[in-house]
Amino acid sequence: MRTRVTELFGIEYPIFAFSHCRDVVAAVSRAGGMGVLGALHFSPEELELELKWLDENVGGKPYGVDTVMPAKYEGGDLGDAEELLGKLQGMIPEENRRFLEDLLAEHGVEPSTESAGKALLGWTDQTARPQVEVALRHPIALLANALGPPPADIVEQAHEHGVKVAGLASNARHARKQVDVGVDIIVAQGTEAGGHTGDVATMVLVPEIVDAVGEDTIVLAAGGIGSGRQMAAGMALGADGVWTGSIWLTVDEADTPERALPKLLEATSRDTVRSRAWTGKPARFLKSAWTEAWESEKSPGYLPMPLQFMLIADALPRIARSGDGELVTFPVGQIVGSMNQIKPAAQVVYDLIEEYVEAIERLNAITGAD
Amino acid sequence: MRTRVTELFGIEYPIFAFSHCRDVVAAVSRAGGMGVLGALHFSPEELELELKWLDENVGGKPYGVDTVMPAKYEGGDLGDAEELLGKLQGMIPEENRRFLEDLLAEHGVEPSTESAGKALLGWTDQTARPQVEVALRHPIALLANALGPPPADIVEQAHEHGVKVAGLASNARHARKQVDVGVDIIVAQGTEAGGHTGDVATMVLVPEIVDAVGEDTIVLAAGGIGSGRQMAAGMALGADGVWTGSIWLTVDEADTPERALPKLLEATSRDTVRSRAWTGKPARFLKSAWTEAWESEKSPGYLPMPLQFMLIADALPRIARSGDGELVTFPVGQIVGSMNQIKPAAQVVYDLIEEYVEAIERLNAITGAD
Numbered sequence: 001m002r003t004r005v006t007e008l009f010g011i012e013y014p015i016f017a018f019s020h021c022r023d024v025v026a027a028v029s030r031a032g033g034m035g036v037l038g039a040l041h042f043s044p045e046e047l048e049l050e051l052k053w054l055d056e057n058v059g060g061k062p063y064g065v066d067t068v069m070p071a072k073y074e075g076g077d078l079g080d081a082e083e084l085l086g087k088l089q090g091m092i093p094e095e096n097r098r099f100l101e102d103l104l105a106e107h108g109v110e111p112s113t114e115s116a117g118k119a120l121l122g123w124t125d126q127t128a129r130p131q132v133e134v135a136l137r138h139p140i141a142l143l144a145n146a147l148g149p150p151p152a153d154i155v156e157q158a159h160e161h162g163v164k165v166a167g168l169a170s171n172a173r174h175a176r177k178q179v180d181v182g183v184d185i186i187v188a189q190g191t192e193a194g195g196h197t198g199d200v201a202t203m204v205l206v207p208e209i210v211d212a213v214g215e216d217t218i219v220l221a222a223g224g225i226g227s228g229r230q231m232a233a234g235m236a237l238g239a240d241g242v243w244t245g246s247i248w249l250t251v252d253e254a255d256t257p258e259r260a261l262p263k264l265l266e267a268t269s270r271d272t273v274r275s276r277a278w279t280g281k282p283a284r285f286l287k288s289a290w291t292e293a294w295e296s297e298k299s300p301g302y303l304p305m306p307l308q309f310m311l312i313a314d315a316l317p318r319i320a321r322s323g324d325g326e327l328v329t330f331p332v333g334q335i336v337g338s339m340n341q342i343k344p345a346a347q348v349v350y351d352l353i354e355e356y357v358e359a360i361e362r363l364n365a366i367t368g369a370d
Numbered sequence: 371m372r373t374r375v376t377e378l379f380g381i382e383y384p385i386f387a388f389s390h391c392r393d394v395v396a397a398v399s400r401a402g403g404m405g406v407l408g409a410l411h412f413s414p415e416e417l418e419l420e421l422k423w424l425d426e427n428v429g430g431k432p433y434g435v436d437t438v439m440p441a442k443y444e445g446g447d448l449g450d451a452e453e454l455l456g457k458l459q460g461m462i463p464e465e466n467r468r469f470l471e472d473l474l475a476e477h478g479v480e481p482s483t484e485s486a487g488k489a490l491l492g493w494t495d496q497t498a499r500p501q502v503e504v505a506l507r508h509p510i511a512l513l514a515n516a517l518g519p520p521p522a523d524i525v526e527q528a529h530e531h532g533v534k535v536a537g538l539a540s541n542a543r544h545a546r547k548q549v550d551v552g553v554d555i556i557v558a559q560g561t562e563a564g565g566h567t568g569d570v571a572t573m574v575l576v577p578e579i580v581d582a583v584g585e586d587t588i589v590l591a592a593g594g595i596g597s598g599r600q601m602a603a604g605m606a607l608g609a610d611g612v613w614t615g616s617i618w619l620t621v622d623e624a625d626t627p628e629r630a631l632p633k634l635l636e637a638t639s640r641d642t643v644r645s646r647a648w649t650g651k652p653a654r655f656l657k658s659a660w661t662e663a664w665e666s667e668k669s670p671g672y673l674p675m676p677l678q679f680m681l682i683a684d685a686l687p688r689i690a691r692s693g694d695g696e697l698v699t700f701p702v703g704q705i706v707g708s709m710n711q712i713k714p715a716a717q718v719v720y721d722l723i724e725e726y727v728e729a730i731e732r733l734n735a736i737t738g739a740d
Binding site for chain 2: 114204335337364
């Protein structure tokens, strides 16, 4: 396959695979796509180790790193990371803490033993910048930002290192803003996607963004893409490639939590919900007692980013390993309905391509038969 | 173009156009697609006149009729149509009536002068059956049902008249149920569609339904389809054709209310909302003070189908012709963001096909360049 994006990176297939798991990233890059490591959950020191491992295991193929630098958030200009963390912790109302602890107790989740030190992670400029610094010391091909336009100086730094920059957008106006700060690739992500996502569906969003950013900007289709038919649809909409995430949660190599995996395999496409219960911004998740509780009458409502995630960050690993399991949820897109089988990541890549080719042949039969 | 559905109906393009306006239906059928008249707003006598006009104006091309027969609703087994209407009117709480009248007064909408006689329309078995009887006396090619599986005896009657039956489905389970009662064509309609719609996006839903109904059932892709790229995407997902609705609201021939038209032309893809404020079941609409008010803290909530629509039916035409205009809304899909121009219906058909062919050429360049 040959599109602007395969040419740009020298990859075989225009398939981008977002994953927090380095084994998945390496496997996809080695199979001819491009793995992109989600850096959010790593400290700069941890990220350094992950990228060192990747450098040694991608077999010389290109890979990328994905950070989360929100343009705006509560308390954004409050000193350094540690100071900021303290101040933000003080902004979380007692009512919300109590609601959370009651909910966890109700479901038998073990009490907290960890410090809340990692709770802020990469959600802020202060915490994401060190990740970018680490990433740019490695031979990465792509720096992606998952939330709005990255700061212009970060784009410049990346370009100085010969690294292309991608930004996720869920509407045409945001996509144009990203192009204005120098972003090279727009990931047009529809509402059916997992994690943070807007409300316009991929079918409508992709052509809208393709038209809005003009001919010089590469666009990848994201949201609802897990098979070759969906990949062909994304390309038919005008994209140069596809950005996928959810489907890598159920591959052999994935480190998906043990209690979440069977829920992902069993879920139908109707078992997700777009909720603010994770970070304060709408994100798509597997429905569970967790998403229901935060929408219930008892709920104190959601805190703005990054407070909501700070409140719950420490609870998530506890939910993943203890209690009755009803609270277990996971960020995933509507494509979860067709994730019913565990396969090696490379097989997922080859299946995508095989079905893609079949879809194109089918399309040609429709117009060619006359 | 040649698919199972163009062969079945002897049409040139696998484009189905749903419209309440006979001029649009005739124009699309004459241009090589298939117009489908929404019968909901017509009494049996009115429908008879519409179909007589269509018979004389489709130039011998096939056309269809779309009814709304819900499988289940409040008070479903309560005598004949008139008796039923009276009983149902009695089930509407005073609080809801008051909320509505206050809302209308606040926006300067003229008081009611009409009887509520037409309020039930085709939403029930009792009121939709006479429409079907009228429709089957005309040389229609297709009978579509917009809400769940049609009664099995209606499917049988249609088949006896040589009429194919289509049913809209927003999930795979419902699609299979429709196939079980003999429906010939499943319209797989994603959440981005206008009017009644589910929560799974077209990108995910279409392949899911194609796989669920098996090879013998024809599937049309619906929701978010307004351009040739989107049509190509729908076909890439495995559909045999596309079902469109919103895009016919802004054609020359459409009888879209004068106050709604500029709002449709100006709206972006983010200006719709899926709300129960129309019929009690989720339906996508243009956002307005109307959709906001029903979601506000003051709102008494939504009544179940068909009560919500009975409550508001009489208010809709008053909103369309009087008051400050802020309440004006209209059922429309997210594709409204690209409906920025008024064109003849035939031109819309030809533009769809021209862009469709371009999209296929582009796809072939991607795989063919190696």
